[in-house]
Amino acid sequence: MNRKIKLLWDFRGPDSGETARHHALHLSEFxxxxKLPLLLSGxxxxxxxxxxxxxxVEESMMIQIRDALLPHRGEVYEENPG
Incomplete structure (x- = not known):
């Protein structure tokens, strides 16, 4: 089974929530x-x-997407059981 990686873009400041929401829209467009086989975004x-x-994203696609979108960081994604 291929691991899943959560790529993250951090935003700070009083407008961080709105900026993150707007950035998430651009991620969805990308x-x-x-035509990425996406698991989750938001x-x-x-x-x-x-x-x-x-x-x-699937770990096998992480480098390709990282290089295209330049996230600030990443972490192994673990789904909550149940």
Whole structure:
């Protein structure tokens, strides 16, 4: 089974939530345009000064997508059982 990687783009400041939401829209457009077999994407507010946009991809595609989109960081994605 191929591991899944969560690519993250961090945004900080009072407008971070709105910026992350907007960035997530661009990620969705990229996914559709490139016809990627995507598992998950979106945005999340961590607190009022930090939010992230994210995309979960198969590890085999991570380098290709990383080089194209330049995420700030990545982590192994583990699905919650149940």
């Amino acid at each position: 996914i559709k345009r490139e 945005h999340q507010t961590i607190n009022e000064m930090h939010a992230v946009a994210y995309m979960v």
